[in-house]
């Protein structure tokens with residue numbers, strides 16, 4: 001046999017080098033993918049069932065506490081810009097117009113202690129919620145801690161999608177850790193201020209006109225305002241409230257670069273301190289600490305620049321996005337709520353039982369767009385199992401109040417009814433997520449806490465899911481929503497899980 005020619009030897013070496021290089025690249029990419037999708041909270045599982053039997057058999061005085069911690073970002077370091085979430089990339093914050101807060105409320109029926117914190121934030125992933133829970137002091141004895149985001153579009157990016165460009169995250173990890181610690185601290189402050197309380201639940205019928213619009217058919221809203229008002233049993237003074245309403249806090253819109261708590265901040269301030277204009281008090285507040293929780297904002301509830309909001313105190317209209325328009329929206333809500341808070345004859349209770357049904361669920365990740373973002377390092381979120389996201393749903397009752405905790409932006413038609421078998425939809429099927437969630441919920445005042453314990457994006461009825469032409473309702477262009485949803489089966493799975501939890505609550 002002849003030895004191989006120098007040329008053949010050279011080719012062999014090149015092939016070998018190419019094969020080894022390919023293997024290295026494949027290994028590195030695989031390692032990167034596996035690392036990106038690693039479970040951040042392995043084994044984490046919530047299966048909580050507090051049936052309230054002990055509280056019903058032996059009722060004890062109701063107690064409540066409120067606490068809040070500022071969560072303003074540090075804007076003092078130009079080399080570390082803060083990217084504002086929502087709308088588009090590379091929107092850096094220039095200043096703080098009004099402060100952001102983590103507002104917490106702890107409710108105790110003498111047997112069970114429930115905590116809620118609402119963050120002025122775009123959204124908070126489930127792993128970050130778990131980090132908050134890990135920081136809760138055991139002595140605070142909080143049986144179930146709910147962490148909600150107001151979905152504010154003028155706050156620092158906490159999800160990663162709005163960085164300087166499509167390849168870099170917008171999350172400042174130092175700020176994320178600040179928010180986690182502040183949320184836990186707010187729970188602590190609320191626990192330490194627990195005091196005897198009466199609870200008055202209110203449902204305030206509200207029309208959407210002049211407040212918000214629905215930018216995607218079918219036109220279904222969740223427009224009513226709901227309030228849990230806590231007062232002192234001894235002197236009737238307001239301790240605080242939890243207000244639920246459903247609308248995107250994005251009144252100042254896409255060009256704004258000033259940090260603001262948007263209408264939830266304006267509303268909370270007015271309820272506490274009243275309506276002030278140029279130093280004059282136009283209406284008194286009720287004192288206390290007020291917590292705003294957003295609701296069914298999907299599909300899509302927004303005070304767009306096309307909506308004119310009238311300031312009920314100035315009797316002046318605001319259409320262009322501005323902080324004045326935000327204030328007008330806050331005043332619109334407050335003007336409906338304050339008379340209820342001042343109603344000393346409203347039905348109330350000072351002894352009532354808390355029930356909690358909370359459960360970890362897995363949702364299949366069907367949106368392949370959500371696969372690239374973690375690999376690129378934009379989204380810091382793993383899979384509980386391959387292509388499965390861990391999230392959580394809960395159903396809570398406090399006397400005549402019930403609360404559905406939804407881990408994202410649910411479409412109002414899933415909550416209130418009105419899901420359509422939409423012409424042009426990708427699936428030719430009748431509505432899946434029926435009956436409406438509120439029909440499954442007990443009690444008289446039925447809250448939906450949206451973006452509770454997670455933000456998985458839009459929760460869209462399967463029969464309205466539409467990515468492929470022909471488009472919904474003969475539209476020429478595709479609709480917005482699906483790109484920010486984990487997939488068409490998420491809504492049905494969440495609805496099914498809540499239906500099961502409702503079945504476990506006492507009648």
Ligand SMILES: [Zn+2]
Pocket residue numbers: 151248297409
């Ligand atoms: Zn949204």
